[in-house]
Amino acid sequence: MLVKFLRYCTALSLIFLTMQLNVARGQVFPGDADNNGQVNHLDVLNVGYAWGTTGPARLETGGQPATQAIPVTWEEFFPQGLNYAFADADGNGVVNFLDLATISSNYGQVHDGGTEFVNFYEGVPDIHSQLILDKNEVPDYPTSGTYIEIPVLLGSEELPLESFQGIAFTIEYDSDYIADIEFTFDESSWINSGEGSFDFIGPEDEIGSKEIAISRKGNYPVDGSGKIGTVSLIVIDDLGTLLASPTDSSNVIINIKEIKAVNGDFWTVPIASDSVSVMVYGPDALPLSTNDPDLAGIRVYPNPAQDFIRIESPTVIKEVALVNSFGQLLRAFTIREERNFKVDLPEDFPGGLYCIQIYTDSGVLTKKIIINR
Template identity: 30%
Template sequence: MQFNLLFCLFILSGTLLPAQVVFPGDLNNDGTANYLDLLPLGVAYGQTGPIRFEATLNWQPQEAELWGLNLPVSGVNLVSVDADGNGIIDSLDLDAIALNYDSLQTLSLPPPQPYLLTDTFLVEERPTLELRFNRTEATAGDTVEVTIFLHIPDPSVFPPTNPPTAIACQIAFDPTMINEASTRFLAAENSEDLMFIGAGTNNVDFGRSPLSGQLEFAAAGRGQGALAMSRPVGKFIIVIEDMILLEGSPGFDINDALLINLNEQVIDIQVETDSLLIVNTQAPAITATSLRAYPNPCTKSLQLCGGSDQEVKLFDHQGQLLRVFQQFGQDCQQIDMDVYPAGAYFFGVQTPENYQTLKVIKQEE
């Protein structure tokens, strides 16, 4: 009788205690699976704890037993970092991030909280995260290699027990100049000691994607201070949009760079980006058949002149073909622009001498 009573109390107590509930891929339990989830993996790599029975990588709530360890600053229990539930924090936990990238959740226990790192490791000389292009100029259809390089000015400021171990950032750019479907992430040279997540619009290694005009990147050592010295930490390949009619810079910029050490402390970091200029190698020569438009800017319509006997094409600012004018000839034509929203447009024509483009601006009335 006494045994039965104790057994019933044990079962009842189990139902009254709140269970730890995790979502595979949300390693920092902030409600989202994304590139920032690689940082806890780098800090806690190699730690072991209870196995999560009937574990799956599917994005669904899964009950788990608390580990006896938490991340040192954010306080996240390491059961969340063990994304695949096999009781070992290792590179296999990366799969859950890629599989569930951009997924959202509000049902974990404890509830998801913003991933806030409030402790700072002070250094006299700030490290620099750089974007390095393998060329200074590119034109439509060209392929450009971009290296993400971490420069550590003085490695001696980091004690062996507390070196930098993980880095994360967002990279913004003008999506009208880059063929986002062709963007690819690669591991940096000699980076076997690093894990990385690279997310573009169309891929995340094997997962989902961030917004257009944005890349997301993170790299982390395997529980070691792999970022204590200057080195490349990642690489991506971009292709210049082959329909591009614009010239100038694609506007690459590094945002929200975050460098942390093994104690999950933030190390202040600055950013730099090399220059990359998109040029038009078929710039029009000034000839008798050059395109001319007036008024420019316009509101409702304009007069377009030139173009010889070739067809003239009208493109929007993203390089999308809007209209083709046949049998244009040397005379001027009135072009109705009232049907298009305000913005920049381009007329293009292939003359016997070259390919010419003319930029016009449509303004609101």
């Protein structure tokens, strides 16, 4: 009996020791999937790589912002040695969308237990694949209230991505001139082929930047290049308050920085960054004449006007915008396949100088008008 009792005690001691060793294997902070000491968009890359994997659930589950012990490590490890248990952000034993929710809820939280380092591998244009802001889509003369869409491309035919797994990056912009900025993932993108992918937009806690991540679902890398999404932004309505006069303009930079891209082996690969310059104009800084025969043939009358103005155009009118002398957008009209359009001037518009912006297939024409009241 004594021998059996001693064996029983020894077995219990071994179990207890094993549990202690397992606990010592790590502490996870819910949401910090890469264990670098901060919860942010970079963690999405680890979640995406381990997507769909299952393992032992933690004793504590949920996304409470406090470290939790890893009682039993998972069988799988990231190639750099980090256990998959860190990707299980909510601790329920499966890596899925709930872990993205935990990243969102704990976004920006920091802790002292991080052991990994972030590696941003800055690429060189024309040598490495590039994350590109398509400058060709920036309108020529944006002013107050102008809505701008800029396609975002990853790689090119000459420098495509090979074995692409995921990418995280930050879009930086001047919040003095840009009222809002958004990123929309293109679900028809080459990144979304096969097993599929997902995107993650970090909360806009810090004005002037937007943190974004896109990852494949599981370790199913793809090759390709081309459009992956669209950056949309709006120029502030009260642009005139920032410019010295209505005839001034200002150069606004949209910048992509801190890019981390990983391949199918989860190693960081170099990606070149990009930026785009958007010149925003006060209403009197806009060009008021053009050599384009279609735009030059547009008539705006009567001028001065009291209650309305008419627009006659040799080409189809797509949109008409009315701005005041401070560059503030007052009215915008979307038009379908019309060459003649009447703009009724609201009674509450005071007399003075205004600009009418006419958008056509041939370009944009801006004309000054005077309202007599």
